[in-house]
Amino acid sequence: MQVIFFTITEEEKMKALLKIEFVRIFRSKQFLCALLIGCTITVIQFLSFALPCIEYLDSFDKDASFFVLPHTWLEKWIGGELVSAWSYLYYLVIPIIAVLPNSMSLFSDRKSGYYIQIESRNKKRLYYFAKYISTFISSGIAVIIPLILNLLLSAAVLPSIASDPSTGTAMIGTYSMWSEFYYAHPFIYTFIYLFIDFLFSGLFGIFGLAIGRYSENNFLTFMSPFILYFVTFTITTSLNTAENNITKFSPFYYLSPAQRGVYNEFGVIVVEFAALMIITLIIYIIGEKTDEGL
Amino acid sequence: MIHQIRYNFKCGVKKQLWKLLVFVVLLIIILMPYISDCIGTAGVLPTYWDFKKYLFNGQAPFSSLESIIFQIPVGWLSLHIIFLFFIGDFPENDLHGFGLICLLKTRSRKTWTVNKLLYCMIQTGIFYVAMSLVLMIMTFCIGSNYSFKQCEQINALFNIPSMSACDDLLYLCIIPFASLLVIALLYTTLMWIFKTVISFIIMNTILVLSAYIYSPVLIGNLTMLQRSSLVMSNSIITPACSLLIDFVLGSLLAVIGVIVIKKKDIVERSHW
Numbered sequence: 001m002q003v004i005f006f007t008i009t010e011e012e013k014m015k016a017l018l019k020i021e022f023v024r025i026f027r028s029k030q031f032l033c034a035l036l037i038g039c040t041i042t043v044i045q046f047l048s049f050a051l052p053c054i055e056y057l058d059s060f061d062k063d064a065s066f067f068v069l070p071h072t073w074l075e076k077w078i079g080g081e082l083v084s085a086w087s088y089l090y091y092l093v094i095p096i097i098a099v100l101p102n103s104m105s106l107f108s109d110r111k112s113g114y115y116i117q118i119e120s121r122n123k124k125r126l127y128y129f130a131k132y133i134s135t136f137i138s139s140g141i142a143v144i145i146p147l148i149l150n151l152l153l154s155a156a157v158l159p160s161i162a163s164d165p166s167t168g169t170a171m172i173g174t175y176s177m178w179s180e181f182y183y184a185h186p187f188i189y190t191f192i193y194l195f196i197d198f199l200f201s202g203l204f205g206i207f208g209l210a211i212g213r214y215s216e217n218n219f220l221t222f223m224s225p226f227i228l229y230f231v232t233f234t235i236t237t238s239l240n241t242a243e244n245n246i247t248k249f250s251p252f253y254y255l256s257p258a259q260r261g262v263y264n265e266f267g268v269i270v271v272e273f274a275a276l277m278i279i280t281l282i283i284y285i286i287g288e289k290t291d292e293g294l
Numbered sequence: 295m296i297h298q299i300r301y302n303f304k305c306g307v308k309k310q311l312w313k314l315l316v317f318v319v320l321l322i323i324i325l326m327p328y329i330s331d332c333i334g335t336a337g338v339l340p341t342y343w344d345f346k347k348y349l350f351n352g353q354a355p356f357s358s359l360e361s362i363i364f365q366i367p368v369g370w371l372s373l374h375i376i377f378l379f380f381i382g383d384f385p386e387n388d389l390h391g392f393g394l395i396c397l398l399k400t401r402s403r404k405t406w407t408v409n410k411l412l413y414c415m416i417q418t419g420i421f422y423v424a425m426s427l428v429l430m431i432m433t434f435c436i437g438s439n440y441s442f443k444q445c446e447q448i449n450a451l452f453n454i455p456s457m458s459a460c461d462d463l464l465y466l467c468i469i470p471f472a473s474l475l476v477i478a479l480l481y482t483t484l485m486w487i488f489k490t491v492i493s494f495i496i497m498n499t500i501l502v503l504s505a506y507i508y509s510p511v512l513i514g515n516l517t518m519l520q521r522s523s524l525v526m527s528n529s530i531i532t533p534a535c536s537l538l539i540d541f542v543l544g545s546l547l548a549v550i551g552v553i554v555i556k557k558k559d560i561v562e563r564s565h566w
Contacts (some may be wrong), residue, residue, distance in 0.1 A: 033491075033492070082364060083358055083362070083363065083364055084358065084364065084506075085364060085502050088364050088366070088502055088506075089498065217383070222491050222494075227316070230375060231316075233368075234324065235323050238324045238326070238327050241327075
């Protein structure tokens with residue numbers, strides 16, 4: 001009888017773990033729940049804010065001089081407006097939606113005994129790395145899909161015309177970050193902003209994951225990114241003046257493509273993202289090193 | 295019953311007192327610019343009651359037709375969100391720990407539910423007292439006073455008419471406390487029906503919608519001075535209406551809570 005030994009490389013193990021993690025996430029109730037919450041908010045925004053604008057399009061068709069420009073989806077989708085409560089709400093609860101898909105799984109894996117099973121077959125480092133990657137991507141997807149759904153719904157019923165700065169209907173002012181780019185290439189601007197939202201949502205997800213390693217309570221895990229987000233929002237809003245413009249440091253003010261903060265700076269966004277990423281990574285690595293699987 | 299109350303106090307209240315620290319720090323940060331605003335714009339120091347006016351001032355009804363950017367007063371929103379955070383997940387979490395043992399031993403789900411509703415009331419009381427204490431200390435630190443005396447400049451800053459001592463007590467003490475209590479009960483009942491995460495999101499939705507839509511049914515409206523009959527002459531949110539809504543809603547939520555727990559499958563639990 002011939003015995004064949006298979007040698008599985010770390011890379012293959014990693015791929016297998018990632019695959020398992022993604023399958024678990026995308027079939028989980030939590031991911032569906034995150035999507036459901038996000039889609040509910042964005043669909044209500046569409047029904048209550050973007051859809052009613054259709055009736056004015058008829059007036060535009062009949063009498064072109066009546067409006068300077070008809071309503072465009074770029075100004076009416078959830079990321080393009082700052083007037084409705086739904087836009088405010090969505091960008092307020094982003095950290096919670098981001099945490100839902102997988103951030104609390106370290107705790108549940110431990111409780112269910114799944115972690116012990118994985119650890120006995122693989123290196124702990126691989127499991128943690130797979131968790132990190134899958135959480136980052138799933139959190140980003142959970143936040144982005146409702147936004148894209150809203151964008152597609154709005155684009156389906158409203159014309160796709162670039163905003164004109166002279167009309168003053170767009171939320172992006174002339175002093176806003178990338179304002180020239182927005183008026184010249186609104187679609188590219190929108191998709192770049194969606195990518196920024198994806199990155200920050202992923203960051204919130206992994207921040208919750210890193211805190212979840214130390215927490216014995218899921219409430220703290222899901223609240224931790226929200227606390228960080230909300231405390232930054234409260235402090236910057238309270239201490240903001242016309243001179244210091246510190247709202248530019250709060251993600252709440254720059255995550256919406258319509259830019260709730262007037263004086264946002266791309267450099268601040270990059271530095272803040274990088275700093276939070278490094279801090280999260282350090283917390284996570286320490287968590288991994290000190291984890292004895294108990 | 296007494297054992298459970300003692301347990302609630304030991305595990306629910308005492309262990310969560312650290313959350314007050316977050317609240318106190320944030321409250322101070324929120325109030326600092328307000329003090330400088332009062333000194334800079336009105337030229338006077340805010341009194342204890344002026345601080346309360348600021349926190350529960352809220353905003354006038356929002357009109358989306360004017361296409362202005364929708365914003366919520368940060369002091370009002372923070373106060374409510376931190377309050378939810380302060381209530382925490384103890385009423386739900388306990389159901390799968392010590393609470394489960396209590397339920398099995400006492401065989402009375404009603405007692406356990408009433409205990410948790412009492413916990414909500416105690417937490418609301420502690421939160422309110424802590425807020426009042428911070429405001430008192432801040433008043434003392436800036437050298438202001440606690441009198442009901444009106445400062446017209448600060449009232450003008452808020453767009454508030456003159457308030458008597460009775461108005462101060464009614465609009466800034468009794469109504470906000472009763473409304474916060476109902477918010478706590480609503481959050482707890484939702485927690486028992488859904489998950490903690492979902493109930494937290496629902497509560498956030500209610501708060502944001504309260505600022506957006508002027509309606510007494512949206513409970514956040516009741517804690518806004520700007521939407522009360524004191525400021526808006528044609529407002530339906532009179533003190534009697536506010537207290538009646540709080541009482542009816544509070545009672546209804548208590549009954550719903552008892553029914554939900556009675557029907558709930560307490561053995562099944564997911565880890566989120």
